[in-house]
Amino acid sequence: MFLVCRCPQRSLLLYEMLMKLVLMQKRIFVFAVLAVASVSTGAIAQTVPKESVYSSKTIRIIMPFPPGGTTDIQGRILAEKLTPRLGQQVIIDSRPGANGVIGMGIAARAPADGHNLVIATSGNWAVHPHLYKLPYDTEKDFVPVILVGTTPGVLVVHPSLPAKTVKEFIALARRNPGELTYGSSGVGGFAHISAELFASMTKIKMTHVPYKGSVQSLIDLIAGHIQLSFNITAPSLPYIKAGRVRALAVTSAKRVPALPDVPTISEAGVPGYENSTWSGIGAPAGTPQPIIERLNREFMAALQMPDVQERFAAGGSIVMGGTPAQFRDYLKLELAKYGKLIKKAGIKAEGG
Secondary structure (H helix, E strand, O other): OOOOOOOOHHHHHHHHHHHEEEEEHHHHHHHHHEEEEEHHHHHHHHOOOOEEEOOOOOHHHHOOOOOOOOOHHHHHHHHHHHHHHHOEEEEEOOOOOOHHHHHHHHHHOOOOOOOOOEEHHHHHHHHHHHHHOOOOOOOOOOOEEEEEEEEEEEEEEEOOOOOOHHHHHHHHHHHHOOOOOOEEOOOOOOOHHHHHHHHHHHHOOEEEOOOOHHHHHHHHHHHHHHHHHEEEEHHHHHHHOOOOOEEEEEOOOOOOOOOOOOEEEOOOOOOOOEEEEEEEEEEEOOOOHHHHHHHHHHHHHHHHHHHHHHHHHOOOEEEEOHHHHHEEEHHHHHHHHHHHHHHHHHHOOOOO
């Protein structure tokens, strides 16, 4: 209610005082609202789980093989993509030796803080436990992060070898038992398992020559020091196209898009033959689950990028992905599969 005063000056003074009082009350109300909103926002922020974050420390992906191989290439592609996504440096730490056992051992003993990872093959994850007395347990000492991809191999021979088909190769091997030498990245590696499975199914005998990595065995094959290899597709492609080695067949169940004219071993004369390698990323046991889940999401996002899938396909690989739990289940199946295969083929750690 407004007070009416007969004196205009007094009326004006009263009016000004009244308006100041109203404005002051409005300011007090606004400040009160802001204070309540601030407290409420803080309470909400405390109840919403924050995204797992890292320090600025470098994340390393241990590579248990020499540079240049398929696993190394895949690891570097993913490290390149994760660096901007995580906002910190992700590097490849090459620790080759003993067909990946050295690098896997280093990874198993590394701090479980999310800054240490390892990318390894099916040989490391699922084959070696059946052949070696390892300084680690692939199921107990590691936490699965993500299944990266699967890659078929290719049976390649030196151009001087008088065999242009799988059937001709088998016939040549039977005429010369034990004289044909094949290279591999080591006992229990993809090339060794593939060759021994082939020998078991075709009833032939070949001599195994282990190397420190598949690239080194391919170099010796090109030089003519060995006659053949069941090599991973990617590093073999340029030499196949250049005529430095001859591709007889691929090891997968289906033909490889990068080598459409090369038959599978199964269709080329050994029905039922199939063996492909795969790669997966793990972390030391004890790595916090929120970090594992964060890493899985980031790796999965990278694997879904079109350019990453194109680069994998160019090397003959197929992107996989999935959750940590799916990788764990897959590993259990692979351990059982290779256990049966190794026993049936009679593969020994002493050198094949």
